[in-house]
Amino acid sequence: MKTITGESFEVRTEEGRNVVFFKGALRLSGSEDYAPILEMLKGTLSEPVATVLVDLRDLDFLNSSGITMLSRFVIEARDRTGIDLHFVVSEAIPWHLRSLKNLQRLMPALKIRLN
Amino acid sequence: MMKSTIRNRLILLCSCLLVLMAAVAAVCSLSLERLKRDAHEAIAVGARLHSIAIEIQVHNLKAQRRIKEYLAEVDKLGPEKARQMYLEESDFEIHEMETLAAKAAAISPDAGKRAKFARIGQGLASYRQAVDRAVGLATDDIETSRRAEAQERYALAADQLDQEAEDGEVAGSEASQSAEAGMVRTSRVGSLLSVGISVIGLAAGIYMSFMLLRSILGPVDHLRELADTASRGNFQLEVRRFSNDEIGDLSESFSRMLASVRFFQSKTEMLNEQLKAENLRMSAELDVTRRLQQMMLPRETEMSAIASLDISGYMRPAAEVGGDYYDVVSKDGGVFFGIGDVTGHGLESGVIGIILQTAVRTLLASGHFDNMEFFNILNRVICESGRRMNCDRILTFSLLHYQDGIVKISGQHEEIIVVRGNGVIERHDTLDLGFPLGLEEDISRFVSETTVPLEDGDVMVAYTDGITEAIDRAGSAYGVERLAEAVRNSCGRPSDAIRKAVLESLGAHVGEQDLLDDVSLLVIKSAGSTQIMKG
Known part of the structure; x- marks a missing residue:
């Protein structure tokens, strides 16, 4: 299990399970600060796997740099064949649906699970 | 070889003191014991001489009484029977006195006393002669004046013997007393000696402790001064190693610590400089960005x-x-x-x-x-x-x-x-x-x-x-x-x-x-x- 933590957030991935959990509020100041998280996300794509799951249900806030980071990840996933990408989001958190629309535009095959 | 640590030095110091004091005490008590025994023996000898002198006097008295009785009874009983009744006993008493005098002369502790008891022996010889003469004349039919003279001579000899025995008694007492005084002196010397040993032991202990303390305090003072200086922010210090003991080890640790502090200090200063430069660059950048934004x-x-x-x-x-x-x-x-x-x-x-x-x-x-x-x-x-x-x-x-x-x-x-x-x-x-x-x-x-x-x-x-x-x-x-x-x-x-x-x-x-x-x-x-x- 790998974990990246900050003052108000935690990003965690489970070995062999291609699931990335986000928690808290992510307000890092730019793409440089988001690079480790993007690397962690991209790490789930390194194996020839079918399904990758990004769980955002506990992520209350993600600033625009963070959304850029998610967009880069989605583009990366889209450009590889055979990736079945799922985002698990919460209807109760407003930014989720708004941001996911752009992500779905980037990758029409992206599956959104409301929870 | 064992390391000269403070612990080892302390153990060595204590052991040396203990061994030294034990040895001196042993020698002193042994010689004191011997002196005491000698003194006791001398007292006993004095007492023995004293009692021998008294015994001689007693035997003298007994002999005198028998001779007096013989002289009084010889006419009535006849010389044969009187001799049997009285003179044999007086002979025995005189013989006892001779034996005692010889014994006393033999055990006398010095020449003076020996001479005194020898004189008793010599006195006894003339005493015996005086007895023989007085006894011999008692039965002979001679003039009464000569008989009385012989008896008087005998009484004089008996008195003299008594006198000499009394001298012997005094000499015995003296020997006893002087031996006793000697013993008092000996025990006084013994007390003085033990006080002296204690004082010397104490002085040696104080001296050795002082030397040990000086060997500890010197380096400790040096370290304390260094620590004070370091606490004021000066870490460029040279730590001297005085001794190959715990304090020496402490000096070495202190020296290593100072080296680490110097290393981290220089590292921190370097990082601080970098940070300052970075901050300056960033704030300059932000100023430019802010001005560009507002300008447009x-x-x-x-x-x-x-x-x-x-x-x-x-x-x-x-x-x-x-x-x-x-x-x-x-x-x-x-x-x-x-x-x-x-x-x-x-x-x-x-x-x-x-x-x-x-x-x-x-x-x-x-x-x-x-x-x-x-x-x-x-x-x-x-x-x-x-x-x-x-x-x-x-x-x-x-x-x-x-x-x-x-x-x-x-x-x-x-x-x-x-x-x-x-x-x-x-x-x-x-x-x-x-x-x-x-x-x-x-x-x-x-x-x-x-x-x-x-x-x-x-x-x-x-x-x-x-x-x-x-x-x-x-x-x-x-x-x-x-x-x-x-x-x-x-x-x-x-x-x-x-x-x-x-x-x-x-x-x-x-x-x-x-x-x-x-x-x-x-x-x-x-x-x-x-x-x-x-x-």
Whole structure:
């Protein structure tokens, strides 16, 4: 299990399970600060796997740099064949649906699970 | 070889003292014991001499009595019988006295006493002669005067013997007494000796402790001085190693510690310098970015020159400076408003903001009003600039075109809020009107346009997420609802008053919190009623 933590957030991935959990509020100041998280996300794509799951249900806030980071990840996933990408989001958190629309535009095959 | 540690030195010191004192004490008590035994023996000898002298006197008395009885009874009993009754016993007494005198002479401790008892022996010989004569004359028929003379001689000899025996008695007593005095002297010497040994032992102990203490305190003082100096911030110190013991080890540890402190100090100083340089660079960069942003904002005079609209703009960069942008361009009787937000902070975001503004103005100046083409070109410029600058920045951007009471909105950014003259709030989402710029090469399929009428007294507000995402102490965001409400509460007033009211409402929400992002606000009011107020 790998974990990246900050003052108000935690990003965690489970070995062999291609699931990335986000928690808290992510307000890092730019793409440089988001690079480790993007690397962690991209790490789930390194194996020839079918399904990758990004769980955002506990992520209350993600600033625009963070959304850029998610967009880069989605583009990366889209450009590889055979990736079945799922985002698990919460209807109760407003930014989720708004941001996911752009992500779905980037990758029409992206599956959104409301929870 | 054993290390000369303080512990070992202490053990050695104590052992030496113990062995020394034990040896001296043993020698002293042995010799004292011997002296005492000798003295006791001497006392016993004196007492024996004394008692022998008394015994001699007793035997003398007994002998005298027998001889007297013989002399008195010899005429009556006849010499034979008288001799049997009295003289044999007196012979025995005299013989006893001789034996005792010889014995006393033999055990006498010195020549004087020996001579005394020898004299008793000699006295006994003449005593015996005197006895024989007196006894011999007693039975012979001779003149009475000669008999009396012999008896008197015998009495004298007996007296003399008695006298000598008394001398012997005195000598025995003296020997006893002097032996006793000797013993008292010996025990006094013994006490003095033990006191002396204790004093010497104590003195040796004090001296050795002093030497040991000096060997400890010297290095400890040295270390204490060094520690004091170090505590004042001077770590360039040389630690001397005095001895190969615990304090020597401590000096070495202290020396190593100082070396570590020096190492970390220099490292910290180096990092501090780097940090200072970095801070200086960053604050210089932020200053430049802030000035660029403010420099490019539309002037008050430009906006007030637009007769049909009452416009008020505001931008406040955050501490780190984000990439907010807004612009007002008047063209061919219409007015274009651009509002956008570049992700991230700092110089790169600021520069992308300026590139965006330049590109928008260029496109507008070249007459590109076709939305799809306009946004595609803009997107390409941003993509290419981002690649060239090697920075991962994207941006949201909406273009508002006002003409004759109609506003056409395109491009994806935050919501556009419209508060009608009657207080009704409309929120126009721009999500479906475009796509973030700088992410995808071709976004033309996502671009579209919506049309919103803006009549006299209506207020249109565009903003960046620095307003809606501004958080209070509890972490709760200001939000679109509060913003729209603040606009509605002041919608009857001129645009700059509305702007002020919104910023006051935002300030009240945020309180003492720092703004995390740039704050931009553009208030556009249809001029009809405002112009009357202005007039």
